[in-house]
Amino acid sequence: MSEKIRLEYQPPHDFSNLLGFFAKRAIPGVERVDDASYRRIFILDGKVGEFAVTRAKRGHALDLHIDFADTACFPDIAARVRRMFDLDADITAINAHLGRRRHLKACIAKHPGQRLPGGWDGFEIAIRAVLGQQVTVAAARTLTERVVRKFGHQVDTPQSGKVHLFPTPAALAEAELGGLGITGARIATLHAIAAAARDGRVDFRRERPLAEFVSMWTALPGIGDWTAYYLAMRGLAQADAFPAGDIVLRKAVARDGKPVATKALEEMSQAWRPYRAYAVLHLWRSTMA
Structure with missing residues (x-):
C-alpha cells in the first residue's frame, strides 16, 4: 500500500540543514538523500518498506510518502519520521529562551530553524x-x-x-x-x-x-557521558541532553581564547535549560561557519 501523509510543524524549520546532516551519514543502499528529499528502506514487524520525505508545496509541512504492506503501521512510521525531523518542537519557545543568552543570541538569529536530527532506530x-x-x-x-x-x-x-x-x-x-x-x-x-x-x-x-x-x-x-547524551539527543529527541565535556562546545564559549572547563560549561548551561540540546546544535554549527 502507498500513501502520502502530511506532517505539519511550527515554523521555522531548517529542512535543508537536516538533509545535509543525513546526507553525510547516509548508509549506501539503505538511505538516499539529495537536496530535496530523504529516502529510506526499513523493516517493521518483519515486513520491508520504503518511505520518502519531501517539503510540502504549501504551508508549513513535510510530505511523507510511504510504501508498506501494513497500513496499521502507518501511524508508527509517521511518528518515527516526526522525531527524525523534530517536527513537534515548540521552536518559538526554544528560540525565545535561548535567544536571550549571550553565547546563543547570534546563533538563533542566524539559524532560527535549527532542529535536532533524530534517527529511524x-x-x-x-x-x-x-x-x-x-x-x-x-x-x-x-x-x-x-x-x-x-x-x-x-x-x-x-x-x-x-x-x-x-x-x-x-x-x-x-x-x-x-x-x-x-x-x-x-x-x-x-x-x-x-x-x-x-x-x-x-x-x-x-x-x-x-x-x-x-x-x-x-x-x-x-x-561514556558524551555518547549517552548524544544518544539521548538523537534517539529520544531529548531537548535538555547536554554533553558538557564536549571539547567543541567548550571552545565555542571560550574565555580569553581558552576552552572553558567542563564544570564551568555545566554551570553556564543551567541558564539554557530545558533546551540545552538545541544550544549544543547551535554551538556546534557556529564552529563550522
Whole structure:
C-alpha cells in the first residue's frame, strides 16, 4: 500500500540543514538523500518498506510518502519520521529562551530553524555513534557500510532491488567484527550494546527520565557521558541532553581564547535549560561557519 501523509510543524524549520546532516551519514543502499528529499528502506514487524520525505508545496509541512504492506503501521512510521525531523518542537519557545543568552543570541538569529536530527532506530544510532568515535564522519560512514553489508539481512525491494538492511541486535551480539577496520575496544563495545539491546537491558523508551537513561547506557563498557547524551539527543529527541565535556562546545564559549572547563560549561548551561540540546546544535554549527 502507498500513501502520502502530511506532517505539519511550527515554523521555522531548517529542512535543508537536516538533509545535509543525513546526507553525510547516509548508509549506501539503505538511505538516499539529495537536496530535496530523504529516502529510506526499513523493516517493521518483519515486513520491508520504503518511505520518502519531501517539503510540502504549501504551508508549513513535510510530505511523507510511504510504501508498506501494513497500513496499521502507518501511524508508527509517521511518528518515527516526526522525531527524525523534530517536527513537534515548540521552536518559538526554544528560540525565545535561548535567544536571550549571550553565547546563543547570534546563533538563533542566524539559524532560527535549527532542529535536532533524530534517527529511524535507536539501536542503529547507538551502533553508529560508537563506530564514529574518534574518526571522521566519512570514516564512520565507511565502517557502518562494511558492518551493514556483512551482517545486515538482505532483502529484495520493488524499487531498489537487493539491499542489506541494518543488522539486528541478535545479529551483531556474536558477530565476528574483526577485519573491518574497527579497533578491538570498539568491537567489545559494539558486542556489549548489541547483547544489552537484544536482552532488553538498554532501550530508547521515551518516558524514561534523562538521568536514568544516561546511567543505563554508561553502565556498558566503552559508553561514556558524551555518547549517552548524544544518544539521548538523537534517539529520544531529548531537548535538555547536554554533553558538557564536549571539547567543541567548550571552545565555542571560550574565555580569553581558552576552552572553558567542563564544570564551568555545566554551570553556564543551567541558564539554557530545558533546551540545552538545541544550544549544543547551535554551538556546534557556529564552529563550522
